[in-house]
Amino acid sequence: MAVHRLLNIATIIDIQYYFLCFLLYFLSALLLKSFFKTKTPLNLPPSPPALPIIGHLYLLDPSLFQSFHNLSNKYGPLLYLRLGASRCLSISTASMATEIFKTNDLVFANRPSFAFVDKLPYKNYGLFVAPYGDCWRFFKKLCKNELLSAHQVEKSRDIRREEMIRFLHKVLESGKKKQVLDMSSELMKLTNNSTCRVVMSIRCSDDNDEAEKIRQLVKETTEVSAKVSFGDVLGPLRFLVFWFYGKQAVDVILTYDEILERVLKQHEENPNVENEDFVDILLKVYRDDKAEFKINRTHLKAFLLVLFLGGTSSSAEAMQWTIAELINHPDVFNKVREEIKVVVGSSRLVEDSDIPSLPYLQAVVKEVLRLHPPWPIVIRECRQDCKIKDFDILEKTMMAINVYTIMRDANVWNCPNDFCPERFLVSLEKEDVMKYIPFGAGRRVCPGSKLALSLVHTTIAAMVQCFDWKVGGEEDHAKVNMQVGPGITQPMAQPLICLPVVHFNPFTS
Template identity: 75%
Template structure:
């Protein structure tokens, strides 16, 4: 069955689901719900959604307002597109909105809701969050893993240099994906996952299939009591994917158990200590362990590489900014060595460039939460179990907050960044207690990679002797991927390995 047949069957069968539930949806005391666009019977507002979720919600907010009550089939959704309401979600009512909605049939999957990122707010989630802050993703751990990122960045630069010497166009997106993937894998489990081995190819294929199946599984939520149909169509494949991951993760765990590292512990070593600690605050089992490792692996695979693609694309399209970053690096670092992570704190304009790129192209443009109990936002009633979609993309392009909101202007972060960074106008990694815990780790790699790409190379989008602008079209999905492969010809400006090659 192809995708179109699947979606058609879902919509068709949802008619029956809605008719069965119609009487249950009636209420004696009507709620004061937020404004809602015109709705269609049965499907609600599903017809207003396009291939890109953040763009669809952005268009709806522009037309109907920044706070909307939507219905996608059987799912109720509160769409938030303004910083003031985001403040009520992430600060005033942070605990109330600290859950994430479950997948359509998470109870039938091997890892279920054991994963940290989708786990309900409770003792397990609190324990892992505390562990992330104190051990796994702490500033100390980021510093200890600096050598790993440097080695992987060196691999990346040598690959780019080879392409430059051969005058060969490079798929930047693919190479940045390998860089982030290998960096994440080595920090997590001390192995490279994106080399040319059969194991690496298996992992790459697993990641690709995970995103494809995940989108289809998520769609099953709109079917209400008939969500089992999504499981019937794609559940077996989702289970098969998880079991294939499980095989790899079990092998990694056994290797670490048989040969634990005393020095330079990776995240698996740290987690195994917690797993084996009978006096831990929360006793995690082996499924908790593997589900969390899978979360870290998936999260570290795509988002950072997408952020770096958008950043370098913006720099290519704005040569004045590109040259200004290069001059700053030359002033601070000189012309004889490669820029390092420790230099970033002395490169404020580079930091401003990354902040501006993340403002325009957040890696997670729509942050999803779920209301744990009925509450009020502004003067409106929000029912329990309502999904909440905070459109970070729209908030960070709000013309009431940002001058020239759709323009790439890093200078805005050189003069007034502190105010906005401490408020809800700038939230590229989400906010509140469920904000991304790996933002420090991600930024450490993003800053250094962008710095070295500017320091070492000029980038020709159109090939040799030609310069066209990078295509900034966004592809479909729930993140912000580029619509087309990002390919450039690198031209050497500075070779940091010249003396050793």
């Protein structure tokens, strides 16, 4: 049974790799024995039954967040897991998330490194994976003060508007021709172009096969990240992961590197002094010898890559899940449309400035993010020995904060698995703030969440205002398949294929 469950993980990690890992665990047993020994007895959190050497790996399924969710439901909200040679603490309640994100936020400000991160072109320089320190603090400050400054946000509003209108024209054209659209691809194109234009002043996905290439590249990035993230389970033999997945990981990054290097050279050769984008700002910092932190070209590209991926995949997935939930709940869909009609009227397209006056739309998006958070498991790493709820936590222990489970906790949410936007029409109590953390929390909370939500809100509002949707072009009331695909995020298992039926064309007068 244990071997069967382990082989199921092959959808994330190649079967040959895991089979070899299984053998290597036994070969390295003596080394690992000393790895977990301590001089004094430790008061560790409770732990499920473990197997020799592989520990709790046999309990994991292809959908990692679902595995952790099932474990917490069966064994409790605070669990000590041994994944091969790695220590992991599973956190699944809001009160314990508060211990990580608030009480001990500095202690858990690191993220675990990949097994062979030093061999990758960008190492661990990106804002998402960089260890807590001067480099991470510098880029976080730069992101807050420059990319998310009032000037850049205002500039991005016009860009997002232009890209949304371009998206709507494409959907209108398909609606008039009665052609189905792969909304997964179209929404990915929208978010990718919006991000690229704000950051780099270029459109990366036009009306050709480029959008599909970008989508596949983002998907491959997620898949290879899932594979290499398991490297540390090999302990002293973790370097072997590079033999299997090193080339694939390097090739993916080098594909991005070609795009980013071309963008940097274009900006260096033709600087836009009057209308700077974020790349122009980064290049000024790069050339500044008196900068607070001296960055190199690799820092630049690693930072841009994080913005590229973060601004493309998570926003696109959030919009897919939102429109899918609205299609499956026509009563909610009609409430959103009626709210837009009351606030906006019937003669113009909804605008970004209308969103604060659309509380029910905002509640819908919040509910979608509760049920389908962009990162259902937030990973941190302990920087030093500490205590959580009187339990001993050792340095380098990985913390898996199961956001998915926290936001479906029946002890704090009524009917937690139901889609009920009305719950967010009442403000969250201050003491319960950690029960809703779709973007994480603390020092390493997603810095671009507000900017991303602006695009999500306006795009969803326009999709509801302008179109009715038929799943796969079939008869009315067909339901979207809400099955989740394998991986470390929450991708849809199947592409969202819809026929748009024009309800309101804002471009005719």
